Amino acid sequence: MTAHTPNQTLFATTRWTLVCDAARGVDTNATDALGALFATYWQPLYRYARRKGTSREDAEDLIQGFFAHVVEDRALGDIDRRKGRFRAFLLAAFTHWMINEWKRGSRQKRGGGERPLSLDWESAESGLRLEAADDRSPDRLFDREWALALLGKVLVDLESACRSEGTAVQFARLKPCLTADSSRIAYHELAAGLGLSEGAARVAVHRLRKRYRVLLAGEIARTLASPDAVEEEMQSLFAALAG
Amino acid sequence: MTPNQRSHPVCPDCGNPLPPDSPQALCPACLMRQALASRTIGDGGCPVTPPLTPDEIADKFPGFEILECLGRGGMGVVYKARQKSLNRLVAIKILPPERVGEPRFAERFAREAELLAQLSHPHIVTVHDFGETGGHFFIVMEFVDGVNLRDLLREGKLEPKQALAIIPPVCEALQFAHDKGIVHRDIKPENLLLDKEGRVKIADFGIAKLMDAAEPDGKDPQHPVPADTLKAGTRGYAAPEQLSGPADHRADIYALGVVLYEMLTGERPAPDIVAPSRKVQLDVRIDEIVLRAMERTPELRYQTAREFRTVLQTVSGEIGSGVTPAASAAPAGTALIPPDAAPVRSPSHRSNQAPGMSLKSKAVLIGCGVLLAASAVLAVLAAALFFFYRPIYKPTARETAQIRADAGPAIQTWLALMDRGAYAESWDVASDGFQRSVARREWAAMSAKVRQPLGALISRKPASSERVSSLPGMPSGSYLVAKFDTSFAAMPAAIETVTFVLEKDGHWKASAYLISPASSMKKGPISPEAMAAVVAAKAWLAGIDAGNYPASWKESSGLFQAAITEAGWNAALTNVRKPLGALVSRTLTSAQLTDRLPGAPDGRYVVMQFESSFAEKKSAVETVTFRLEADGNWKAAGYFIK
Numbered sequence: 001m002t003a004h005t006p007n008q009t010l011f012a013t014t015r016w017t018l019v020c021d022a023a024r025g026v027d028t029n030a031t032d033a034l035g036a037l038f039a040t041y042w043q044p045l046y047r048y049a050r051r052k053g054t055s056r057e058d059a060e061d062l063i064q065g066f067f068a069h070v071v072e073d074r075a076l077g078d079i080d081r082r083k084g085r086f087r088a089f090l091l092a093a094f095t096h097w098m099i100n101e102w103k104r105g106s107r108q109k110r111g112g113g114e115r116p117l118s119l120d121w122e123s124a125e126s127g128l129r130l131e132a133a134d135d136r137s138p139d140r141l142f143d144r145e146w147a148l149a150l151l152g153k154v155l156v157d158l159e160s161a162c163r164s165e166g167t168a169v170q171f172a173r174l175k176p177c178l179t180a181d182s183s184r185i186a187y188h189e190l191a192a193g194l195g196l197s198e199g200a201a202r203v204a205v206h207r208l209r210k211r212y213r214v215l216l217a218g219e220i221a222r223t224l225a226s227p228d229a230v231e232e233e234m235q236s237l238f239a240a241l242a243g
Numbered sequence: 244m245t246p247n248q249r250s251h252p253v254c255p256d257c258g259n260p261l262p263p264d265s266p267q268a269l270c271p272a273c274l275m276r277q278a279l280a281s282r283t284i285g286d287g288g289c290p291v292t293p294p295l296t297p298d299e300i301a302d303k304f305p306g307f308e309i310l311e312c313l314g315r316g317g318m319g320v321v322y323k324a325r326q327k328s329l330n331r332l333v334a335i336k337i338l339p340p341e342r343v344g345e346p347r348f349a350e351r352f353a354r355e356a357e358l359l360a361q362l363s364h365p366h367i368v369t370v371h372d373f374g375e376t377g378g379h380f381f382i383v384m385e386f387v388d389g390v391n392l393r394d395l396l397r398e399g400k401l402e403p404k405q406a407l408a409i410i411p412p413v414c415e416a417l418q419f420a421h422d423k424g425i426v427h428r429d430i431k432p433e434n435l436l437l438d439k440e441g442r443v444k445i446a447d448f449g450i451a452k453l454m455d456a457a458e459p460d461g462k463d464p465q466h467p468v469p470a471d472t473l474k475a476g477t478r479g480y481a482a483p484e485q486l487s488g489p490a491d492h493r494a495d496i497y498a499l500g501v502v503l504y505e506m507l508t509g510e511r512p513a514p515d516i517v518a519p520s521r522k523v524q525l526d527v528r529i530d531e532i533v534l535r536a537m538e539r540t541p542e543l544r545y546q547t548a549r550e551f552r553t554v555l556q557t558v559s560g561e562i563g564s565g566v567t568p569a570a571s572a573a574p575a576g577t578a579l580i581p582p583d584a585a586p587v588r589s590p591s592h593r594s595n596q597a598p599g600m601s602l603k604s605k606a607v608l609i610g611c612g613v614l615l616a617a618s619a620v621l622a623v624l625a626a627a628l629f630f631f632y633r634p635i636y637k638p639t640a641r642e643t644a645q646i647r648a649d650a651g652p653a654i655q656t657w658l659a660l661m662d663r664g665a666y667a668e669s670w671d672v673a674s675d676g677f678q679r680s681v682a683r684r685e686w687a688a689m690s691a692k693v694r695q696p697l698g699a700l701i702s703r704k705p706a707s708s709e710r711v712s713s714l715p716g717m718p719s720g721s722y723l724v725a726k727f728d729t730s731f732a733a734m735p736a737a738i739e740t741v742t743f744v745l746e747k748d749g750h751w752k753a754s755a756y757l758i759s760p761a762s763s764m765k766k767g768p769i770s771p772e773a774m775a776a777v778v779a780a781k782a783w784l785a786g787i788d789a790g791n792y793p794a795s796w797k798e799s800s801g802l803f804q805a806a807i808t809e810a811g812w813n814a815a816l817t818n819v820r821k822p823l824g825a826l827v828s829r830t831l832t833s834a835q836l837t838d839r840l841p842g843a844p845d846g847r848y849v850v851m852q853f854e855s856s857f858a859e860k861k862s863a864v865e866t867v868t869f870r871l872e873a874d875g876n877w878k879a880a881g882y883f884i885k
Contacts, residue, residue, distance in 0.1 A: 145264075151274050152266035159267070179256045179273035181280075181707055182398040199405060199441025203389050206398060207439075209277070210390075216278050234279050241272040242710045 037086070037222070038067055040153045044145035045094050051138040052098070066097045084225025085233065087146050091139070143240035150223075150237070154215045161211070170194060170204060177205045178212050257709055272710075280705070297322060300337070303376045307335065318429075318450045323386060326371075332386040333371060336450075337379050352380055355453045358425060366416035368436065368446040387446070388439050392432035392502070400509030403525055407559045409435070409443050410503055414552030416445050417499070421492040421548060428452050428490070430498035431480040432505065479511050483539050493541040496551055500536025500544075510702070512537065522735045528558045650723045650743045650751035657753050658727075658741065662700045666690035674744045674752035676718065693758065698732030706738065721745040722754065729758075773834040776849035776869040779877040781829075784853075784867065787882075788826045792816045800870045800878035802843065819884060824858030829865070840868070840880075847871035848880065 042063055049059040070093065155175075162171035173193055177185050182205075191201035220234060221227045252261045254270035265271055297309040300322065307324040310332075314321055319338045326333050338352075356373035359382075363369060372383040392409070395401065401409075413435065420427065427434075427448050436444045482497035484490045504512050507529070508522040516537070518530040532555055538544045545551040660669040666687040670678065681689070708725040727739040742755035787795045796804065796812045807815070834851040853865040868881035 147275065148262075148264055148266060148271055151271050155267045155269070155274075175267060175269060176255070179254065179270050179277055181256070181277075183706075184256070197441040199408065199437060199443075200439055201441070202395065202405070203437050203439055203441055206390050206395055209398075210394065213278050231279075234275060238272065238275040238279055241275055 034070065035067075038070070041086070041090060041146060041149055041223075042067070044142050044149055045090065047145060048091070048094070048138050048142045049098065051141065054098075062094075062098060062101060065101065066094055069097055084229065086223035087143070087233075091142055140240065143237070147237040147241050150219055151216075154212065154219050157215055157219075158208075158212055162208075171208070174205055174208050178209060276708075300379075303379060304335065304381075307333070309335075318447060326383070332388070334368075334384045334386045336382045336384060336447075338381070338450075338453075348380075349375060352453060355449055356382060358423075359449050362420055362423070362425065362448055364416050364419045366412045366442070366444050367420065367448060368444050370448075382450075384446070385444075387436040387444055389437045391446075392435040392437065392443075392506070395437065396432055396505060396509065400523065401506045403507060403523070403529065404559075406503060406506035407529070407555060409437075409506065410499065411552045411556055412443050413445060413499060414548040414555075417492070417495050417548035418552070420448060421495070425449055426452065426490070426492050427495050427498075428485070429477055429480070430495050430502060431477050432502055435502065482541070484541060491541070492548070493544050493546065496536055496544050496548060497538075497541075499548075499551070500533055504533050504537065507533070517735060522730070526558070526562050528562075532558060650725070650745070653751040654723075654725055654741055654743055654753075657743075658703070658739070661690065661694055661756070664695065666694070669753070672752065674746055674754040676744065677752070677754050697734050697737070697758065701730035701732060701735070703727050703729045703739070723751065734758075773836050773849045773851075776871075776877040777831060777834050777851055780849075780851055780867045780869050780879070783869075783879050784829070784865070787816065787820060790821070792820075795879070798878065800872055800880045802870060802880050803878070823860045823863065823884070827856040827858060827861075829853045829855040843880070849877065850881075 045066070046059055046063050049062050050056070054062065159168070159171055162168055173190065177190075185205060187198050187201045187205070190196075190205070191198045194201060194204075196204065216234075217230050220230050220237075224230065224233060252268070253259065254261050254273055256273045257270060257276075259270070259272070261268065261270055266274075297311060301307075301309045304324065306328060307326055310323045310325060312320065313323050313334065319336045322335045322337070324333055324335050325331070352373070352375075356370065360370040360373070368387060369385040370382055371385065374381060400406075413430075417427065417430075425448060427445065429447060429450070430445070434446045436446050438444065480498040480501045482490055482494040485494050501511060504516075504519060507519045507525060510522075516534065518527070519525055519533055520527050520530045532551075535554075536544055536551055545554070657669060657672065660666075660672070667683055669690070670681075670683045670686045704727060706726040706728045708723055711722045711724060712719055721744065723743045723745075725741045725743070727741070729737045729739045731737055738759050740755075740757040740759070741753065743751045744754040746752050783795060783798060786798070792813045793809060795816075796807075796809045830853060832852045832854050834849055837848050837850065838845055840848055840850075847870065849869050851867045851869070853867070855863045855865050857863060864885050866881070866883040866885075867879065869877040870880040872878050
């Protein structure tokens with residue numbers, strides 16, 4: 001995972017639109033914040049480019065260049081923000097970028113070999129290799145991977161919060177409850193496994209689920225221009241995952 | 244399709260294969276679905292917006308580090324804080340400023356708070372300190388690291404055992420306070436906190452009285468009291484006498500009765516109280532206790548919290564040790580209530596009866612635990628749900644492109660038609676496949692026979708929904724199988740299963756509908772009569788295990804044969820049973836006798852459940868319904884593998 005910078009709490013509550021606006025100024029914190037946002041969601045973009053037939057090296061360059069473009073260029077304001085979703089914005093901006101790069105034919109290495117972002121290309125690639133033959137469109141897959149990246153981040157955040165409170169073991173045991181209907185949870189067994197009373201297990205599960213939902217809603221809100229659309233975005237991410 | 248289907252891990256919740264890139268090995272679709280489901284039941288998971296941010300109040304409390312706002316209610320705002328001097332976590336409650344404006348409030352506040360600070364009991368939230376700063380009256384309390392009962396109830400009702408375990412400590416604490424002349428006056432799930440060890444603690448003792456006293460006539464045109472807060476107490480939990488005038492400690496007993504009712508049933512009692520055992524499987528003696536606590540007249544309630552606790556513990560002890568009175572021994576569990584059964588009268592109407600005698604005879608239940616909706620409805624709805632089994636999900640390109648709209652509104656609209664009795668109209672908007680499988684007139688007649696006797700809709704809550712790409716007996720497509728926990732006037736605890744299909748025109752339409760009693764999964768004792776059916780069922784299943792499908796059809800009841808043709812049955816078994824492979828083990832988990840199955844003619848039925856293991860599927864539940872035929876033999880009337 002990416003290193004946790006001291007600003008994390010700042011941008012954890014900052015919407016992407018604000019971050020982008022600020023990043024175009026001179027605010028270096030905002031640039032960091034944008035970098036962190038990007039760090040969570042670049043992999044779906046990379047795989048999108050790969051699926052579109054871009055070679056591995058070119059895809060890496062595209063991602064690096066795109067990030068520099070997002071941070072430095074004024075071009076951001078030109079692009080329709082698509083109802084304020086970072087997901088849609090990023091894909092649209094990236095597609096735009098890919099096409100322009102192609103036209104220019106100038107896929108030169110950026111930053112004199114020094115890369116602005118340190119990204120785990122291997123992990124992005126292995127995600128591609130794991131993939132079975134899939135006839136879904138790259139756009140659909142992008143949405144699905146976006147949802148996976150988002151959930152991955154939320155769970156890592158949840159896990160590290162638990163670890164810092166010394167409840168990492170409990171988290172490991174209780175996390176399957178995050179996907180289960182509450183009527184299906186065997187509190188009795190969980191309680192026995194954790195050496196808790198059944199009531200205590202119920203409380204612990206409830207807290208974990210509630211916390212997860214708050215983190216998830218918060219992360220989704222971060223990628224939207226307006227918090228009103230959280231539910232709608234959740235629905236479409238669910239559709240992308242269920243499909 | 245995918246080459247490595249062999250031993251893919253499968254999500255235990257939706258049954259679909261777990262994608263290799265699942266975060267933390269959890270099914271991503273279920274992660275999202277659970278978050279969505281909780282949003283629809285009103286827990287948005289969104290942080291509360293405090294009237295004053297922690298930063299804003301920080302300078303008013305120099306001795307504390309204000310950490311976060313925990314919540315707000317009619318009685319003030321609560322912050323989590325660290326008391327610097329003792330380095331301990333505390334909760335600071337700031338009383339609503341608009342209600343402390345009057346001159347002598349400070350005096351009363353000090354007097355009351357002092358009294359509350361003496362309430363030192365393991366099941367009462369301790370008051371550490373109190374005071375006034377910058378015009379804000381505050382109370383510093385013990386911080387309970389846990390949740391309140393309301394949070395737990397949002398996730399559904401509690402198991403009776405758990406619900407019953409919560410009450411006695413609350414009674415102890417109430418008794419302790421009542422002995423000191425302190426009445427809570429606002430017992431409700433929000434004020435019952437459960438800490439991480441599962442211990443219960445009562446919060447906000449005496450606050451209701453304090454706030455009430457601030458407004459001697461209970462009216463303040465400038466600062467109207469929130470709609471759900473009474474003079475003292477909260478609507479729904481406040482005892483009747485609290486509405487009109489002075490109330491004593493017995494108001495707390497009333498409110499605790501309401502809380503217990505809600506824990507058991509998941510809902511608050513309606514004006515015409517329905518006994519809890521008619522909503523959930525429960526010993527009728529618990530009904531007795533709950534209804535007594537909720538008597539409208541204080542004199543008819545338990546007179547002390549101690550008495551309440553003693554009675555409850557005695558009964559739960561007996562239930563726990565398996566001692567069962569005759570009244571509830573016979574068919575374990577609750578299922579069908581005859582349509583003509585009147586609701587239990589409101590407690591005040593039975594105040595002339597001797598306490599302890601009123602309900603037992605009335606609550607003798609008709610029907611019994613395990614029922615499977617078979618036959619009639621299914622006869623038309625195709626064998627699919629009769630024989631419901633979830634296949635591995637393999638979406639096609641066309642399907643993925645189509646997946647977009649949410650079926651939710653379409654399902655609600657369609658169910659509303661059924662509720663209204665607009666059966667023919669419900670056919671008009673059903674899917675093509677549905678319309679092909681049943682004629683419009685037949686559907687209307689069938690619905691009139693099955694749905695109508697259940698009476699008016701009381702409540703309907705979504706229980707689960709699953710996406711599947713194919714259902715046996717139906718063409719592959721994009722299906723949504725939604726289950727609802729539903730209460731009808733004549734069947735208080737039912738499960739509705741609605742299957743919708745995404746049609747070519749992009750609309751979700753009904754493709755199947757099934758109503759079954761909710762208690763169909765409960766276990767219970769097996770009677771000798773039911774054993775005869777179990778023996779017959781085992782022999783019948785053995786035939787199927789041996790692959791002798793045609794014989795299993797020929798040996799089944801006429802009802803069964805009317806529901807599905809021999810060829811259809813063979814095909815269904817070939818598609819569904821055969822892939823499971825050889826039987827490894829089969830254990831009977833329940834067998835229930837009943838005279839009624841929804842949609843089926845009256846008769847003698849036994850519904851059995853087996854936990855089975857097959858070579859290709861380790862864990863399955865087989866539900867088999869047998870019917871006593873005119874020739875005295877038990878024959879198959881339904882079979883269901885999940």
